[in-house]
Amino acid sequence: MELSICPDNPPKIISYDAPTATVYCEGNFGKTDGKTANGLVRFSQVFRVLSVIDSTLEGRDSGEVLDGIDNGIPVHGDLSAAIAHEAVAPDTLIYGMAPSSGTLSTADRGVVLDAISSGMNIVSGLHEYLGDDLEIGSAAQFGCVTIRDIRKPQPSKNMRLFDGCVADVEAIRIAVLGTDCAIGKRTTATLLANALNERGIKTVLVGTGQTGVMQGAKYGIALDAVPPQFCCGELERVIVAASEKEQPDVILIEGQGALSHPAFCTSAFILRGSQPHAVILQHAPKRTHRCDFPNMPMPDPRLEIKLIEAFAKTKVIGVTLNHEGMTNTEVETAIRGFSRNFCLPVTDALLRPAAHLAELVLSAYPQLRPLPRVVAE
Numbered sequence: 154m155e156l157s158i159c160p161d162n163p164p165k166i167i168s169y170d171a172p173t174a175t176v177y178c179e180g181n182f183g184k185t186d187g188k189t190a191n192g193l194v195r196f197s198q199v200f201r202v203l204s205v206i207d208s209t210l211e212g213r214d215s216g217e218v219l220d221g222i223d224n225g226i227p228v229h230g231d232l233s234a235a236i237a238h239e240a241v242a243p244d245t246l247i248y249g250m251a252p253s254s255g256t257l258s259t260a261d262r263g264v265v266l267d268a269i270s271s272g273m274n275i276v277s278g279l280h281e282y283l284g285d286d287l288e289i290g291s292a293a294q295f296g297c298v299t300i301r302d303i304r305k306p307q308p309s310k311n312m313r314l315f316d317g318c319v320a321d322v323e324a325i326r327i328a329v330l331g332t333d334c335a336i337g338k339r340t341t342a343t344l345l346a347n348a349l350n351e352r353g354i355k356t357v358l359v360g361t362g363q364t365g366v367m368q369g370a371k372y373g374i375a376l377d378a379v380p381p382q383f384c385c386g387e388l389e390r391v392i393v394a395a396s397e398k399e400q401p402d403v404i405l406i407e408g409q410g411a412l413s414h415p416a417f418c419t420s421a422f423i424l425r426g427s428q429p430h431a432v433i434l435q436h437a438p439k440r441t442h443r444c445d446f447p448n449m450p451m452p453d454p455r456l457e458i459k460l461i462e463a464f465a466k467t468k469v470i471g472v473t474l475n476h477e478g479m480t481n482t483e484v485e486t487a488i489r490g491f492s493r494n495f496c497l498p499v500t501d502a503l504l505r506p507a508a509h510l511a512e513l514v515l516s517a518y519p520q521l522r523p524l525p526r527v528v529a530e
Contacts, residue, residue, distance in 0.1 A: 171200060171201040172199070172200055172201070172245055172274075173201050173202075173203050173239075173243040173244045173245070174193075174200040174201070174246070174247050174276075175203055175206060175232070175235040175243045175245075175246055175247070176190045176193055176194065176205050176246075177190075177206045177232070177246055177247065177248055177249055177261070178205055178206060178207050178249040178250055179206060179207055179208060179250075179260070180207060180209050181207065181249075181250050182205050182207040182218060182228065183210070183218045185335040185444045186250050186335070187207075187249060187250055187251075188335045188364060189247075189250060189363065189367065190205055190249025190250065191340075192339055192340060192364045192365075192368060193247060193249060193364070193367060193368060194215045194216070194219060194226055195220075195340065196340075196343055197367070197368050197369060198369030198370075199367065199368065199369040200367075202226055202247075203226065203235070203243050204226060204227050204229050204235045204238060204239075204243075205228045205229070205249070206228070206229050206230070206235055206264075207228055207230075208230040210228045211228060211229060212227075212228065212230075213228045214226065214227060214228070215227065220503065231264075232246070232267050232268060232271070236271060242271050242272060242273060244273065245276055246264075246265065246273045246274070246275055247276045247277075247367065248265070248275070248277040248278065248279060251335070251363070251364070256279060257281055257283070257286075262289070265283065266292055269292045269293050269298055270292070272296060273298060274301070275289075275298070275300045275301070276300075277302055277303065278303040278304055278362075278363030278364065278366075278367060278375070280304055280378065282304070282305050283300050283302055284300040284301075285302075303366050303367055303375055304363050304375045304377070304378040305378065306375070306378045309380055312380070312386065313389075313390050315385035315386040315425070315426060317389075318389065318393055319389045319392055319426070319428050321393075322392060322396040322404070324357075324396055324401045324402060324404045325402065325403045325404070325430050325518055325521070326392070326403075326428065326429045326430050326431075327403060327405050327406070327430065327431045327432065327433060327514065328405075328408055328423055328424065328427055328431075328432050329342040329345070329405060329406070329407060329432075329433045330408035330412065330420055330423070330424075330432050330433070331408055331410075331411050331434065331435040332411050332413070332434065332436045332437070332451060332452050332457050333411050333414065333440065333444055333451060334409070334410045334414065334417060334445075335444045336411075336435050336437050336440070336444070337435050337437075337473075337475040338407055338408040339362065339364055340503070341433070341435055341502040342358055342405050342407045342408075343358060343368075344503070344507065344510060345405060345433070345502065345510050345511070345513075346405050347507070348507040348508070348510050348511040352511060352523060353523050354402050354403060354521050355399070355402045355403070356402065356403040357371070357395045357401040357404050358372075358407065359373060359388075359391055359392055359405065359406045359427075360407050361373065361374060361376040361407045361409050361423060362375060362376070362377070362407060363378075371395075372391045372392070373391065374387055374388065376388060376409060376422060376423070377417075377419050381422070384419070385425045387426075388406075388422065388423065388426035389426050389427070392404060392406070392426075402521060403514065403521070404427075406423060406427045406429060408423055409423065411457065412424070412457065412464060413452045413456070413457055414443060415449075416443075421464070424461070424464060424465040424467070429465070429467050430467060430468075431469070431470045431514075431517055432461055432467050432468070432470070433469070433473060433513055433514075434458060434461070434471075434472050434473070435473045435475060436454045436457075436473075436475065436491075437451070437476075437477055438474060438479065438487045439477060439479050440475070440478070454472065454491070458495070468517075469497065470514070470516075470517040471497050471498045471499065471514075471516075471517070472491050472492075472495060472497055472498075472499045473500055473502050473513070474487055474491075474499065474500070474501040476501050476504055481504070484501055484504055487499075488501065488505075498512060500513065
């Protein structure tokens with residue numbers, strides 16, 4: 154049975170006055186290394202995404218590829234086709250991949266240079282800073298276009314150390330962590346923030362990765378580009394700023410990597426820096442090994458829960474599923490099985506109603522439930 158997203162979880166459409174963009178994701182759209190493109194197609198507060206570039210999916214609708222529902226954003230085979238499809242060239246080329254190397258390939262470099270020569274600005278979340286590249290930087294200067302390197306941190310002299318002031322934040326802090334990288338934590342956190350806000354529970358999402366920042370997270374930081382000494386303090390800084398400026402009921406913190414994953418330390422920094430009251434865990438039941446690590450089996454989510462609760466003074470209040478490789482029947486079976494085995498509420502953020510996602514939080518914090526309306530007689 155084919156899967157499609159729940160009707161009440163549609164992609165959000167940004168204003169037609171927003172800067173336009175095409176997202177470059179050659180050979181990776183809809184896959185784990187295409188998570189930046191996947192996220193931007195589903196949701197963006199900054200750009201109006203016009204198209205995706207991936208020659209392996211040329212002619213398809215990007216929404217149909219991702220979620221089984223057409224969204225009107227086509228997939229083109231190359232940059233020239235993406236430009237020719239529009240009356241005016243898109244304002245921006247976004248590099249929509251997150252390769253483990255974090256660097257630009259030779260072929261990709263040519264696409265970036267072609268986009269610059271077409272008058273397009275560049276947005277990149279690579280660890281390799283394109284603005285510092287002599288050839289690309291010079292081309293951008295000559296073409297009077299901008300390059301935005303999302304992962305380029307501010308000078309360390311402007312960073313702050315953790316001092317514990319996050320404990321004074323009154324909002325309920327919930328981290329959305331996972332059992333692997335590129336498993337859907339950001340998507341779940343975004344949909345959960347929407348679901349709570351729509352119920353009158355003021356919620357702010359703090360982004361911790363390059364995609365969240367690209368999507369327009371008002372409060373966010375690309376945590377894996379910050380020197381380790383400052384990670385907890387910088388995360389604490391944005392959480393406190395969100396609390397002071399927004400006065401929210403709930404602050405959601407996007408997770409990165411996995412606490413048990415030996416290749417990443419970001420989950421540890423998130424747990425230390427945000428001091429979350431609770432955690433929601435994202436897991437992909439059909440994923441057999443860690444992303445980009447074929448010899449590293451996926452962890453048992455029960456052990457991940459125990460590790461999180463041993464590492465930090467927090468509690469896991471629910472589990473959300475990434476349904477990759479699953480049928481609808483398998484998703485339903487997994488939801489029932491995990492819920493029974495873990496004694497926790499379980500849902501799929503994309504396939505099940507938003508009310509189920511919100512209930513993960515409301516069942517743990519019933520004081521957040523809106524008071525029932527009193528009808529005058």
